[in-house]
Amino acid sequence: MVFIVLAVLSLLALAAKYLQWRRGFVGLVGLALLLFFAVACGPVPRWLLGQLQRPYAVTLVGAWAPRNAIVLLTAGTTRMPATGILEPSLFAYGRIVRAAMLYRDCKASGQQCRLLVTGGDSQHHGAPESVVYGAVLRQLGVSATDLQQETRSMNTWQNAKFTRPLLQAYAPQKLLLVTSGIHLRRSMLYFRYFGLRPEPVRADALEAIMSPWPRAWNLTVCDAAIHEYLGIARFYVYNALGWNIEPPRGPLIPARVP
Numbered sequence: 271m272v273f274i275v276l277a278v279l280s281l282l283a284l285a286a287k288y289l290q291w292r293r294g295f296v297g298l299v300g301l302a303l304l305l306f307f308a309v310a311c312g313p314v315p316r317w318l319l320g321q322l323q324r325p326y327a328v329t330l331v332g333a334w335a336p337r338n339a340i341v342l343l344t345a346g347t348t349r350m351p352a353t354g355i356l357e358p359s360l361f362a363y364g365r366i367v368r369a370a371m372l373y374r375d376c377k378a379s380g381q382q383c384r385l386l387v388t389g390g391d392s393q394h395h396g397a398p399e400s401v402v403y404g405a406v407l408r409q410l411g412v413s414a415t416d417l418q419q420e421t422r423s424m425n426t427w428q429n430a431k432f433t434r435p436l437l438q439a440y441a442p443q444k445l446l447l448v449t450s451g452i453h454l455r456r457s458m459l460y461f462r463y464f465g466l467r468p469e470p471v472r473a474d475a476l477e478a479i480m481s482p483w484p485r486a487w488n489l490t491v492c493d494a495a496i497h498e499y500l501g502i503a504r505f506y507v508y509n510a511l512g513w514n515i516e517p518p519r520g521p522l523i524p525a526r527v528p
Contacts, residue, residue: 271496272309272489276302310484315492319476322498323451326472331372334381335443335524341468342369342407343429343449343457344389344399356395356402361450364474366403369448370410372471377416384440385412388420388429426453426501430460431515437466437523444469445524451475452494456501463505463514466523 279302286294308314346359358366369385376383385407389399398421408414420436423429437445447468449457454470461468476491508514 271493271500272305276306279305307484309492310486310488311482312478312480312485312488315478315488315495316480318495318499319452319478319491322455322495323472323475326451326454326470327475329471331375331446331469331471334376334379334383336381337440337442338376338381338383338444338446339437339440339442340369340372340376340383340385340446340448341433341437342366342385342387342403343426343447343453344387344403345450346393347395347397347399347402349395356397358399358403358406361474362403365448365450366406366410368471368473370407370412372446372448373407373412373416384416384418384442386418386420386433386436388423388433390420390422390424390428392424426457427460429457430464430466433461434464434466434518434523438520441523441525443524446471448473452498456498456505459502459505463517465518465520 279298283295283298283302286292286298305314342365344358345362345365347356347362348359349356369387373383373385387400387403387407389403391398393399398419400419400421404417404419407417418436420429420432423432445466445468447454447457447461448471451472451474454472458468458470476494478488478491479485481488505514
């Protein structure tokens, strides 16, 4: 996304030069350079990430209820070149470990617990992400009887949409949503739209590197942050235009205690 903006500014600068608009050319080149260094040296991505992740910096799970559900959002898969075996992507393991830790803590309390993994084959790798993650979770000690996999969703919106009926059937008294810190704000927005009231649990966090020199990492995390903001903005735009599907009717999950 950052490179697209820089490319547009560069093309506009070339057009200004071709039209012999010297002030416009100098201004556009200066703006492109300012944007590049503000992003690549860290200030812009640091601010963007802070706005997304700061509300979820501390996770307080609290006491477990008699019936609990942990929802894990997937983050893609990777096919290993040598074996062709599908594995969770690089950024998925923090989510998997956090979900497994919560499940273990819940089971240790003696309460009922279900771990619901939601994610289809969005990358067309040949297997749903939830199935790939489920195999890893079983190796980490999650019982197959407590593991449920939603295999149709191709994005976060569908994660919430297709997860609701599964949770409605289970009727948890406590619901946790596990995903990356950068992803929680958008995920919580979508899940609440579908009548789900999970407690957010941050699995990991992204941080920009403040540096006097441009860093490729800062460009990468800035694009990730912009992706989240665009997803949030699209939700509100679609709502204003009436393009979002009607939210489901029925009680909130977990149901509010009178």
